[in-house]
Each structure stands twice: as structure tokens, then as C-alpha cells.
Amino acid sequence: MSNTLEITNLNVSIGDKQILKDFSLTIPKGEVHAIMGPNGTGKSTLAKAIAGHPDYEITSGEVLLDGESILDMEPDERSRAGLFLAFQYPMEIPGVSIANFIRAAKNARLSEDEELNAPAYYKELYEKMDMLQIDRKFTARSVNDGFSGGEKKRCEILQMAMLQPSYAVLDETDSGLDIDALKVVSEGVNTLRGDNLGVLVITHYQRLLDYIVPDVVHVMYDGRIVKSGDKNLALELESKGYDWVKELAPAGA
């Protein structure tokens, strides 16, 4: 199906341990889906596996981006095909400025004979930084090097804004954020919401979903989705706790 990120019966292992078990989920463009679940249930594995991390072995299943399988693609090809992963723990790259890093990512999307228009690039970068309330001096700083938790996450959202993916997976974007930083990052994501973007928000806490209000909420447990619903499901989960989720899991799982 085009205009969706479609994950079907995905089985993923790390070493001998199976983490995702026949995991299926479809995210249409224009929608924001949230996945909640207790720690160790496979949420981050899902994010890393879709992005193509080499440590995660996909033993069976399919991931279609607008109808095209991405499983045979290298991680960089997946990114260029329109997938974006906002990392839970973004890496620090000493000596590489944010401006140069994003420029390299932009350049990677051009064909051999195309060249990035530098003034236009900086104009776009500054516009998006203003939108995300990031100080322009930030461009000269090394990627994530010595950043606070909030700065790292804002830097992730800035990259997302600049790379304009079709589908974005936000892995625990709220971790390490205080409430002010959480608001700023959420506002950024909300500004990027639209008909051309499908978003999967992965979170452990309901609080993020007060700011990024999802269209659909999925509850994940032991490698698969055990319940889906609207935004109220997140509130229900918050009040009942994750023990409730365990009861939802199929017998024998």
C-alpha cells in the first residue's frame, strides 16, 4: 500500500533472544501513532530494526515504506528513502558542526551533478532553528557534543525538520527532558505534523502524549501490540499501570 509505513509479522532477534514477535503495525501518512509499553518490551528494538541497525536480526516479516520493502536496504538508503529515526541517545560527534552534519545529510540526497545551494541551505536552517527556538549560534557547535538532554532532543527534531522524512520514528524522545524542554520539543514535532508525514512516537510515559496528541495509541508488551485505541487509551494505561497490560497479553506469551 502506498502512503503508509506498513510493518507485517516482523520477527526480530538480538543474538539468540527473540524480541519482536510477529509484530504488525500500519502508520498512514498524516497520522501520529504512539506506542507505549513497559521497559524491555521491544519498543526500542522496533525503532532500531526499522532503521536497519546491524545488531538486530530480522528473521522474518516485512517493512514496506510506501509499498516498497526497505529490509534489503542499508540504513543510509532507508533514510534517503524517507525514514527518520530520532534517537533515544543521540551520538556525540566531536568536531563536526551541526551545520556541516546536516549539510552532509542533505548532500547525500542530491544526485552526483547537483550541488547544495549554500545560501538557500542556511536560510532554511535558520528558519527551522527559529521555529524550534534553537539559538543560531548552535550551528557552529559540534553535534551533540556536551549538549544537555534537551539540546540533544531539539537537535534531533531540527534534523528531522531539515530532512523532511515521510515517516519519523521518535524513540523515547521525552527521556532526559524536563517539562520545559519537553514542551519545546513537542511543539517542534507538532509543527512538523501534516499530511505528508507519518509519525510513530515511542514512549514509556503518558506525559509526552499530553503535548504530542496521537491519533492512535498502541500498547506493546512482550514483542507485540496487545491493544490499540484512541488517545484515551494512554490515560487509561496511566491510571491502571502496566500490570494491566500483562493481563491483555495472549496466553502463553
Added chain:
Amino acid sequence: MNSLTEEISVDSETDALAAVKSDFQEYLDILDTAPSWWKDIKKSAFEDYCALPDPSRKDETWRFANLKAWRGTNPEFSAMPSISNAQSLIERSDLIKTYSGQIVIADNQTIQAESISPELSAKGVVFTTLKKALSTHGALIKDYFMKQEVDLGSAKAAKLHTAFLENGVILFVPKGVEVEDPFIVYNWATSATVPSLPHTLVIAEDLAKVSLIEAQLSADESTPSYSCGVGHIFAGASSKVQLTVLQNFNEQSVGTQISSNITGKDALVKTLSVNVGCKQYRSETHGKIVGSGAHVEMLSLAVTDNDQEIDQRTLQTHDAPHATSDLLFKNALRDKSKTIFSGLIKVAEHAQQTDAYQTNRNLLLSSDAEANSLPGLEIEANDVKCSHGATTSQIEPEEIFYMLARGIDRDAANELIVNGFFEEVLERIDVEELAENVRQLIRSKFKK
């Protein structure tokens, strides 16, 4: 040039010396127009050369070194070759466009030496070739030529350098004169038979300010050359001196660079070496602080590939109190290349309140590459801050994955990380045009 193997029999050693002796005699004969004091300096250097032992790995300064390329390297001083491609070499001498003076030397012969501006001349600034200075600035040469200790292992090579030295540059800046734009000298190696002997002498009197860039380059990618360079800085009280040596000989070549500075009271000296060329290269760098309050920065970056070997020996001598020295040597190694860093901070008993730092960082880009690091401290004073640190690391797979996840391909990701690794050094280069050139040079190492 004869490169002898490690096992030299007594006979072949005698033969080698006999050959170089006859070379030297021939060489003295063609020097008939040079002043006699100059010939005397050479004769005495040559005697010392013959008397000095070859380096041995038993010497501390040659630990881990690969001696093959150096032991018994005796230059074959044939007649001066004619430089057939002078015009093209001058055109290729284009690292920076804004400079206070430019000299281009090929195989020790001057092929371009523009006069400096009348304003600078009027202030007493001298920027000239050594060859010319022999007749015009003899007193300067007598006072400063080879007047610094060669104490990091290549004393013998330095004597050879002096004995056969043909040319070089002298930069003299009188008291209180500040020159903004850098001076630049290009030393081109074009011939396989004539050793390239770059010599750079910078004398900054009290309160003077000056910067010099020296490029050591090969005319082509295939002709092997042998080079042995010496660079000396005399930094007077409160002077500011910068010297950059950018070495990009082709990877068939072998080279040694012996650099040192003597830094006076409250003076600032910054040296930078950029090493990307040579099959085998050895650099010796000695920053010697003789005046209180001085600050010496010693920076270096090297990118090695194939089976290149770069051997770096450094010494920071604090012979005066309240001074600081800061050394940062960064190497990125590809393929089967190898680096040795051996550094020592020496603080004399009276050099209290010294701040001295020594950092060597190596980035291994291949599992076959080898980085050796031998940092050291020798402190006799009791109130000092000294530290040394050496790290050797590889690029983390998670770092690469992060970049891949942004659509940047693996090669570009590696290159970005390497560029980032060097940025810590590059951002300390004050001439932006030069910094950009060095970035290009690093990039070109990844395009081969």
C-alpha cells in the same frame, strides 16, 4: 643516496663513507664562490657527520623506529639538475593568496623570490633565500645558523644537512615590528638523486610578530625523494611567532624534519606540522622555553595510509618559571600505516609555576594500522601543573550508525568523523585560507 639494509658489514660502511667523502669534496669545489666562513661551517659539520654513530634502536630517541630508511643515507651530490618545470611549479605554489612574501625553491634552487614590500623593507624586515643571505646577511647567519641543539636523535642527519645545505629561507623581523600576513616558502622535490634540504630560520626580535608557512611538496607522485629539513625559531621577548610546516611529499619519499624553537620572556610561539606525505617520515620538534611567562603551542596532525610510517619525537623544555606549553598531536591512520609518538616534558628545578600539557590522540581507521605512544615527564620543580595523555581509539560503530540513519553513506561518515577529529587542531590555525587548504588536503587523502 644509498639506502643500506640493517645489517651493514664493516666494509660496506667504509665504502659508503668513502663515497660520501668524495661527494663532499666535489661539492666543496663547486662552492668556490661561497665565503670561506661558510665553507668552514660545512667542513666542520661534515667531519662531525663522519664521526657520529648511526642511530640505533638502543637510543631512547629511536625506540620503535624503523631505521632502514635512515641508516647510511648518504646523499649523492650530483651536479645541480636543471629545473625544467619551474614555471609550472611556481603556478602550483598557490596555497594562500594573501602573503607578505613568497619564495619558491625546487631541488634547493631558488625559482622564485619576490621582493617584499618597500614598507616592510623600510622597517628592516628581511625575507630572503639563504643562498642570497650568504652575501647580504652574513652576520645574521653567523649569529643564528644551526645555533640550536639537535637533541631528539637526528644529530647526525643535521650535520649532513649542514654539510650539503644549498639554500633555505631566512626571515628576520626587527624589534617591535608586527607583520600581519604570513610569509610562505615552497620547497619542491623534483629529482630522485638530489636530496631536498629545506632550511628555515625565523628570528623575531623583542615584541615582533610574524608568521611563516613552509610547504614541502613533490613535483610528481612517482619520483622518490629524500629530504632532510631544519627549521629554527628564535622568539625574542614578548614576540609572537607562528610556523607551519605542511609536508605532502609523495608516498615514495623519505624525509626528516628537525624543528625547534627558543622562546624568550612572555613570547608566544605556535608551531603546526601537517603531515600527509612520505613513505617514511620522522619529525623532531623541540619547544624550549628560556624566558618566564612564555607560551608555546606545538600542534600536529597527520593522516597516514597504505604502509606509511610517521615517527614523531617531541620535547617541551621549561627552563624558566611561569611559562606554559601545550602540545597536541593527532594522527588518523588508515590501511597498514604506522605512527610513533614519543614526547617528553622536561621541567627544570627553577621553572616553578609551569603549566605543561602533552596530548597525543590516534584514530585507527583500520585494524591493521598501528599507533605507538610514549608520553613522558621529567620534572625537577615542585610547584607545577603538568599532564600528559595518550589515547588510541577506533570509530565507534554506533557513531557510524547514527550518521547512516541520517542518510550519510559509510565513506562520507568516516570522512566526517576524521575531519571532526582534526577540527580541534584546525580551529587553532589563525590563517583561515590555510586551515581550509589543510582540510582539502585531508579530504584528498580519502579520495585516493
